[in-house]
Each structure stands twice: as structure tokens, then as C-alpha cells.
Amino acid sequence: MRMHRSIGLVGLTFVAVSGIIGSGWMFAPLLAVQHAGPAAMVAWVVGGIAMFFIAITFAEISAMLPVPGGIARVPQFSHGNVVALTMGWTAWVGYNTAAPIEVEAMLRYLDPQSGWLFTAPGSGTLSWGGIALSGGLLVLFTIINAVGVKFFTYANTTVTWLKIGIPIVIVVTLIASRFETSNFTAGGSFAPFGLQGVLAAISSGGVIFSYIGFRHAVDMAGEARNPGFTVPMALMLSILICFGVYGGIQLAFIGALEPGAVAAGWSHLALSGDTGPVGAVASALGILWLVSLLNAGAVIGPFGGALVAVGSNARIAYALAEDGLFPRIIGTLSRQGVPLAGMILNLFASTLVFVALPFDEVVQLNSSAIVLSFVVGPIAVVALRALMPERRRPFRLPAVHLVAATAFVISTLVVYWSGWDTIVRLGLCLGVGAIVLGIVALRPNRPPLDLAEAAWLIPYLLGIGVISYLGAFGGTGAIAFGWDILVIAVFAVAIFAVAVRCRLSPEKADAYLTEEHRLELDNLDRPAV
Template sequence: MQITPKREIGAWPLLFTGLGSIIGSGWLFGAERAAVLAGPGAIIAWLIGGCVVLVIAGIAAELGGMFPVSGGAVRFSRASHGGLVGFISAWANWLAIASAISVEAEASIQYMSSWPFSWTQGLFHDGELTPVALLMAGVLVVVYFLLNFWSVKLFARSNAAITVFKLVVPALTGIALIAASFHPGNVSGATAGGFLPNGAAGILTAVATSGIIFAFNGFQSPLNLAGEARNPDRTIPFAVLGSVALAFVVYVLLQVAYLGAVDPGQVKAHGWSGITFSSPFAQLALAFNLNWLAVLLYFDAFLSPSGTGTTYMATTSRMIVGAQRNGTAPAVLGRLHPVWGVPRPALWFNLGVAFVFLYFFRGWGSLAAVISVTTVICYMLMPMAALTLRRNAAHLRRPIRMPGIGILGPVGFVMSSLLLYWARWPLTGEIILLLAAALPIYVWYRRNASRAELMSDLRCAWWLVLFLPIMALLSFIGSREFGGIGLLPYGWDMAVVAVVSLLFCFWGTRSGLADPQVDDMSSPDADLAETTALH
């Protein structure tokens, strides 16, 4: 029997899937984390991050329209550059979103630590969740799993209802805080420390690691559910670009509200880097006697991350299916339930992985930084795939064509490379090492490939194999403002990264291949064709 994903998700539910992924725990903590690193300059950090993501999302929308298949986001690089680049892309992408399942559950429990009850006070201590809190977070992860277990229709309907509420509460929070207490000097920098207390480097590091990139990464969720979308030619671009645009407005509003609401006396006494909260917006609401808002925020602290965690549980399982179709995951993980059309083995696998991340990362901030940097590597590879396919597969149907991709594609790659550099050494090197550690998995699953296939994979991947270590080296010898040893002076370091990444962009674009799979993947019935081939 042929089992294929059911195309049951319409345009608005797909938009809510993207929006629900973007507005998760990021809105609860992102504004505070960005302010710690950049002060009032955090507003600029959100603007930079939003512009970069809009470019990447536009490119991703073109790719998603071309390839309306399950796990689409992990398959674009496989189509453009073969097995090795496809594996690295899939691993980075899956790692970023699979770990986000845990961070969303942690965010909900961390917010509980500021509830006015004695039993909640000990849930978060010294920047980490306690064992009891981790157990509670584990229960939430199981709830995310169960909401995906039965059918994609149940997931889509529950997520749409949750997301409407998730969009209203952050917007209402920003407006209420601005109305209750707004100090213009905080926003302008007149209160203390100036507009850029940590210089431009603080803004750039905030873009990369404070949760800004992490928050926006949810735009990939519609791409990974493309195999279950009705009329994917229209619904995918609508969902991807619409979710980013709406979330961008909400996040900038929240950042302005947070900056304006903080007590100027605290800013003068401690500086922005010394002001931290366990539950930022809820604690500010209580300080202004907005008890109704605090109660709403405590409720939404469960709802927003849980909606995002549920979405990520859905999309990561489709990523596993995509990896299995790429030939780099066990066949059992690509199986779909004969009645519900849901990849249950992949769901079980991701549930186990989520528990592992809960154990090793016990606070929102530490895991959000890791996710952000891993996400950046995913962003790099999307412009490369789109540029290469424009060159090698010009005949493919493109329901949406990104205008000016000859310029915006290289810009997207260079900006993603700079984001990786801005994440600071040693985090940059650690994430690249984490990607390299997964290569034995690729070797295992390609062990039966012919010599010609392996050489083709390597020939198409040399640019990336060399680029990542070179980026780690540039991070290490870069300016002290970004954690390096200072061999490259500040300013010149970013120029070097930009030039090097541009050269690799041109090399990578010309290293692609005309993969025979792309014609099958671009069909609206691609999942049916692939399932038939598997049987």
C-alpha cells in the first residue's frame, strides 16, 4: 500500500504554522537578552536580523515552491550540491530545530519561577532549571508529541487557534507597557551609557546570539510541511513571507516597550548588561501593578512556547523523513502511518532527542545561543542552493521567483557568514566542530555508493568543506570585540569575512550538479512519486 502525506493544510493554517513557530519563547526573553548585549541598540539588532531573514525567507519561498515535499528545508542542498552538502545542511537544520523543542518547554517552566507561590520559587536557580523543573519540562515535551501523534489535521487546527492568541498577547503587552511607563531616555541612550553602550559589536553579537535569529527561524516550518500543504504553489510563499513580516512588527514593538519600561535608576546603577529577569515582561507588568497583564503573560508563557514546541515537533519529524528520502537516515524513520499519514517513528525519535537536550542544556539563554548559530549555517546554504539551481536547473517550474536573486543571493550568503562570525569565538568553532562530528553518519549511509557517486559528492562539496574551517580560523584570529585573539583588527575583520565568503559563494555556485532527482522533487505529486519508488 502506498502511504503519502495528506495535503490537508490550507494557506492560513500554514501561515499560522510559521507565525506560531516564530512567536514562541523568543518573544518572552529575546528583548531582554538583546538589551543586555546592545542596550538601546537592540532595536537596530532586530531591524538587521529581520532584514537578513526576509532575504533568506524570500529565497526559501522560491525553493519551497519548487519542491513541495515533506522536509523540504533539508532537501534543497541535496538537490543542488549532492549528498555531502545535503547531509551537512540537513544535519545543521535538524539540529537547530530539534533542540528548539526542548528550549520551548524550558521557557515555559522558567517563566513559572516568578509566580507568587513558594513552590515555584525554586524552579530556576543560578541560570539553570532544577531537576523538578526539568521533569515538568519533560512532561510538556510529551504533550507536544501527543498533539502530533494522531493526524496533521489535528495539529493544524490546534496550532491555528493557539497562534491567534499568541499574536494578540505580545502586541497587547507592548502597547500596555508603553502606556503604563515609558522612559524615552532609555530608548535614546540619554539615561546612561549612550545608545551603543557596547559599541556596534554589541549590536552585531545580539543579532547572532541573543535569540533574534533563533526567533525568526520558525519561517522554515511551512517549508517542512510543504508535502501536506494544499495548493503549495500559492500557500508556501504566502506562509513563509507573511509569517516573517507579521512577527517582525511584533518583535520591534516589544523591544521598544521593554527598553522604555525598565527603571532608569537601575540602568544608571547597573548598566543594561547588569539588568536581567527570569520572567522579563511579567515582572515588569507586576512592577506597574498591571496584574491582569501579568496573569495573561503567565498563561501565555505556557501557550506561546507550547505552540512553537508542537510545531517544531511536527516539522522535525518531516525533516527526518526528508533525510531518509535523501538516503542518510534509516528507512524506518521515513515510514508514514497508513491511516493518519503521520511519520510516527520520526516523532518517537525526536521525542528521545528532546529529552537529551533537556538534560544537557538547562536554561533558555545557553541553548538559544547554540540554536542561533546552527541556524545561521542553514541560512548560508539556502541562497547557495537557489543560485545553483537557477544556473543548473533553469527549466524547473518556479511558482515564485525571487527578484534580483543574482544580487540578493550573494548578499544573503555574505550576511549569513557575518552572522556566524558575530557569534564570537569559541562558539563559532564549537558549532562547526559539532557539524563535523556527524560526518561518520554520512560515511555509514554512503558506504555502498559507487566511487563515481562519492567523487561527485566530494567535488560538489569542496567549497563547503574548506569554507567552514576557514570561518572558524577567521573567528579565532579575529578582533577581540568578537572573541578572537586580535590578529585581525576590528572593522578589517568583517571586511575580510565578507570578501572571503563572497569568493566562496561564487565557487559554490559553480560547484553544483544537475541532480536527476530535481525533476521528480519539483512535481506537485513529488511525495507520491518518491513513495512509489520506495516500494
């Protein structure tokens, strides 16, 4: 049975959009203005541009090599199995926490009407009834994905239209109801906290982390129709669409605030409600039907995010089986052409998350495990230019060295901004992965590990750890805010140069590409490329 290339441009774009727009759009506007004031608008622009740089590096690669579970497979062709397995492992761990996070977010919004879901009001600890319902929802998402990629795409596209439509209705209604232009200079200026405030909103205010869901389009590129066009367009459109949604919500939120709410300063702005600060603004304006719509959005948003996470993670598990980390059976396909064995493995892993870990720990593990995977795009796109210069590139990145180096710096900043506690968890996650990789390496007839090509990885991880420990994001603060960004930038540029030089030899790259062609013939319903 083969995978089917049946996801079109709208379907793949909405896979990424659904990953980006969850429940966070109701809270991010408050977090951003607390750091930057009205200049939070600038933070969304800068954050969108920054994430766009990362996305377009993946756009060239995924258009050229549209493979399932791209984040786990792409490094195989540029830096070999150790880098591919490391990135794939961290992505798999992170993705297995993504669906539980979204499901529990749904239940937290439902809890005011269903108090039996948690052990006590406001406890944040699921009751056994809540765990059972959560597990049932994970089963539902697995079934939707197992029916086939066409049905999954239809279901996700339907949900995503609602996820886009609800914020648009909210933006238009809030602007029409009250738009205080004076709010944009409250506190004496448009940017009361200056450039540092804008950077803080991007890093700590949730801006940059709101955009990272674009990665799902990379993981499902192996099932896209006309991938040379569809994949890069979906990546770029998803960033633009979500910038419109988040920027619109931010604009409407600032304008709809009652001027007295910011009299004590933007950093002291506090709004509460079951549907977050946006819901509190709607309640203050007396628009009760809008509050009801927010309630619906608070459930629909996480529903779509969890649905996509389950589908995307199945492709990561499939890719890890192809890479040799998971048993071969995980890389088999069902009659519907989907990696059902991987979905079942992930279902057990995700269900275990509900039982074993508290919600806050799950959120931190999610961030730590996923953010690292973004660094592979910038180094791989340059390395593959050298290794496969004649290969057809439907989308060709201009000024590739400059753009890729910039994207690598941004990716490294995203890892650093996740904070020292998160970096520690990332280290633990990688430690477990190293043990698993060591066990796999001892198997009979196992291909040798590409250790030389991964020589940049350990200095990179140790360097981030040291800077994070000394930095301003949960560290000791020995390196002050601002200077830490400069240190990270210089460090990342140096590692980028080394990592590109550590690429595979042309002979090894050809061998991996030949193996991929064999897999294409065995598993993919697509023309030869």
C-alpha cells in the same frame, strides 16, 4: 499512505510565527538596549530586513520544489547528496534540542510555583520529577502531531493567536500606562553606542537569532495547499508579523522605563523578575494583571515553539531517510499521512537530551547545529536557475545573484555571530555526521557520493572556524569588531561564487528530480508539477 496538502496560508504562516516567537520576546528587549540603547529599534528593522533576504531565497525554491524537510532535501537538487546530508544532519541535531529547550523554558517559569521540578532553587538542573514531566510533554507534542497535520495545524494556530495577542495587549497597556519620550534620547542621543552598538544588538543582543524560526515553514512546505502561493507568502508574512511583535515590545519597553533606571547608562540597565525585564517593568507600574498575563505568555510561547519543533523535525527525519542517511522505515508514513516513525525516533533522541546534557550545553548545541543550514538557500536558488531554467517558478526572486549573494553573506555572519564556542560544537557535530555519512557510504548498492559538488564546503567551514577563532565573538580578538565583519563579507562572497559553480551537472540534477517525482507519486497527495 500519502502526505496530505492541508496546510493553508494562515496555518503555514503561524507555523513560522510560532517558531519565531517563543519566550525570548520577554528578554530580547533588555539585551538589545544594553548593546544599542534606544537605537535597538533600528536593530530590529535591520535584523528583520537581513532575515527577509534569507527567507525569500527559500521562498523561490520551496514554491518551485515544495518537499517535506526542505532544508534537508533542497540541496539534493542543486549540489547533491553530500551537501544535502550535511545540512540535514546538522538541522536534525539542532531540531532535536529545540523542543527540550522550549520545554525546560516552560518549567523554569513554572518552578516558582512548583519547586519540585529542579534539584534546588535556581540550580537549573532538572530533578527526576522534572525529567519525567519534560518527557511527558514531549510525548504530548508527539501525539498532537501524530493525530494528523490538520489537527496539528489547528492546535498550533490556536496557540499562535495567543502568542501574538498577548504581546499586543502588553504593548498597548505599557504605552498607555507610561511612555517617556525622553528615554529615547537618554544618554545624550538616540544611538549612544553608534553603528557599532546597532550591529552588536543585531549579533549579540538576540535580534537576528529571534527571527530564525521561519525555517519551519520551509520544512513543512510539502504539506501546504497551493504551495506556489502559500509558501512564499507564509515566509514573508511571518517575518513581517514578528517584526511587528518584537518592534512593538521594544518600543513599549523603552518608553515604559522609569527615567532614573537608565541614569547609569544603557549598558548598566538591569531589571529582574520571574517573567524577565518586561515583567519587571509591568510590576514597577503596578499592573499586576499584566504580570499574570506575562506568566501565561511565558508558558504558552514555549509550548507552541516545542509543538512546531516536533512536527518540523519529523519532516527532517523523513527527508534524511529519503536521502539515505536514516533507515528506510523512518521515511514511512502512518495512516494519518505523517512520518510517525521519524517522530518516535526524534522522541527518543530529544528525551536523551534531557538526561545527558545540562541546559546551557543544549542551548549552545541548538544554535551551532541550526545556523549552518541557512547557507543552502542562497546558493541553491542561483544554482537551480542554471540547472532548471524552464521549470515553473510561482515566485521569482528579482536580481537573484545580488540578493542571493547578500543573503549568503548574512547567513555566514549568523554562523560567525554564534561565537567561537558554538563553532567548536558545530565542528564536533559535523565530525559525528561525517562518521555517520562514511558508514552509510559503505552500504552495498549505495549511490556514489557527490564529492566534487561539495568541494566548497570544507574550505567554507574551515574558513569560518579560523575567522571565528581570530574574531571578536569569543575568539582571540586578533581581528577587531567591524573588521571581522568585513573579512567575513569578502570571504563569503568568494565562497558563494565557488559554491554556485560547484553545482550538479544537468544530468545529475535531472536524475535527482526524476527520483523526486517518483517519491511524489508514492507519498504525496498533490498534482504533478
